[in-house]
Amino acid sequence: MQVEISLRMLKAGKHVIQEKPAAGTVSEAETAISCYNSFRDNFPHQPIWALAENYRFEPAFVESRKLLNDIGDMMHVQVIIEGSMNSSNPYFSSSWRRNYFGGFILDMGVHFVAGLRMMVGCEISTVSAIARHVDMALPPPDNICALFQLENGCAGVFVMAVNSISPKIYWRIDGSKGTLQIERGTDSGRHGYSDGGPLQVLFYTAGGHCQRTFYPFCGVNEELKSFIHDISRANRKDGITSHEPEPRSLYMEGARDVAVLEAMLASSAKQGAAVHVKKL
Template sequence: MTHANDAGIAILGAGLYAKEAHIPALANIGTIALPVKAVYSRSEKSARELADEATRVLHLTPDVYHDADSSANLDVLLSRPDIVAVNIVLPIGLQPSFILKAFASGKHVFSAKPIAPDVAESVRLISVYNADYKPKGLVWRIAENFETEPGYLLAGRLIREGKIGKVTFFNLRAVNYMDQDSKWYKTPWRTIPDYQGGFLLDGGVHSTSALRVILPSRITKLSSFASLNKKYLPPQDTINVIAKAEDGSHGIFEMTFAAPAPSLSKGNGTVITGTDGWLSIEQGKAVDTNTGKEVSVLRITVKTITKVNGKPGPEKEEIIEVPVRGVEAEWEGFFAAILRNEDDGLSSPEGALEDVAFIQAALNSEGNLIDLQKLVRDARL
């Protein structure tokens, strides 16, 4: 294989998300992105399929690496000096070893959420990174697109600016119907998960990260019940959580993948209530005024209450629709970090650890109150 001298990136993992989210996002951000110069998968077939998709969408021809050829395996890929960063999009259980292998090869890492299968492994990875690789200038960011979603970030800014007063309580509802015919269910490592929570961990950290950037104060305690309601979604498919934040606000976090029908997903979204109003966020569709095409948006509704002689007066309503582009935004943040040493404070391993801690606590609470900071602190001992 011949390599150009200019810097590029490699994608490790050739699953659905790499093809359907990361490749299009790289195309959308254009010249901000470093070129995809290599792809890797355990099988040659899947690696070539990803390379073909990159060629079709990005108009380049990445080199193909896979485990069946010792002259074109992962070690050979990671030895290339022109590959300065890797995007790791592999099954949850495999991520940690690949992250450390990439760091040992001197690469910046952009790894898929969740950071690791559990709190203990997340803490271990962060400890190794902080001790051995961060001092060398290597960047590690977690690809969690809900955290970088402009709509969620805007909602958080509005709340922090006092748009609805002091936050008093909140509610997040994520009711999902997961059919056995779904392309996401048919992914083998999701069908028989070797990690806690199954879809609740894989999908749950999306919602926890959104709540993390929306709320003005971090969640510190929770009590929860978890259950399995569809036998093909082990080990659990439903959690109902009561959570409390550092500022005294509290709320409900409801998540399931066991809805009996898709229609039950109607009403999903997040509502944050304050002393002077409330703000809701829901997914929707809107027409792009520039292209005339229908696009996905986060629809933010802000209701503020005017006071008349100290009593609630007329309500003011503002509706803001923000195009969904979290995957593009997380890539932009990663490239800014590795190319210009800019840090927007997002996609950090520490933030991703909070998300795993929330889900792990929710899965194991059995109605007991769990201190999330103590859960992390104990894992560090």
């Protein structure tokens, strides 16, 4: 319902920050974006449509992006997600996720794709994937293995299991001069997506040295601060003719996350055949 409600509010001239995922399908997102763009002539300045994707605001990803050039040419990328979505998780029984195309793979997966895109600094062009359904307590599919290629030519793997007995989450880029890794940490012995434990950044240099830095998991606070800043600027009456909102918050960015996962699921339906990610 949230896309329809967001568009109604935007049409009324209200600024909106919408929860992820941006839409259930790429087609729905494209229709929504076209509708949103049609509102431009209704107001002096188009209302802001932000997408609440906290991973693009997590300090660990922001700082890692700054280190990307220091690892030289990318050789390969790994994203490994071994989640802990079971009956003890508050999201486990939510009905809409069980009637949702892609289930938890799409709903949770947009976070991890957002982190990947934020970290590598370029788009994913093609994917080849196999998705499976193993844990019958979860909606299908509950795990996926994908090979992807970035627009810069580098290849990588994206492996996600919704529920694992040994949860682990990390993003890793191996370069010609070093390696960069972001890994979910633990908090008071607990591990899992909803625990809010820290993110640690591991930066390996060519000399074998490892620089380890911990960052708090605070992207939700940062995305809301950014949205408040944007609407404050947009509503000023001191002669500012326009204000460009924070690019990381744009609804379009959330739609691109959905496009990557939709391409993976489409590839699996074709027994792993390569699928181009829809450009938005």
